[in-house]
Amino acid sequence: MEYVPVWIAIGLVIGVVGKLAMPGRDPGGFIVTILLGIAGALLAGFACRAADIGGDGGLAIHGAAAVGAAVLLILYRLVMWSRTR
Template sequence: MSFLWAILAGLVIGVLAKLVVPGRQPIPLWLTILLGIVGGLIGNALAGVFGVRDTGGIDWIRHIFQIGAAAVLIALVSPLWSRGRA
């Protein structure tokens, strides 16, 4: 069941990260989900380093770290993907 949650979280994080990155990102949905999952893991690690991983209520700062990390990954991978497909 945690595998399905990781895919769902990766989808949400990846789509939100694509909205943050300016311009068009011509990457497929599966790559968006994969980068969202990796960004979520990196964001969790960063939140742990800064001591904001588990707080009372909604962990907004952790989610910002997750989306930010996924946005950086999408910004880095998107030009490589489009260059490789041309």
């Protein structure tokens, strides 16, 4: 549980960067993009801890949190893009 604030910060940063990198209209806007980044980071972080990946923490588990946030943002963007077409 000591890594949760770090995962939240990672997800927040990835959410902000994701919104800046992919501007434009999407139904969620800035806040939803940030929340999705945080959710992806938490999901990946907890999944790694449950699978005992990353051992005592460190770069592997934080990297997984960043990748999880990015993947969730990309999936959200793809789903919303296909719905609005």
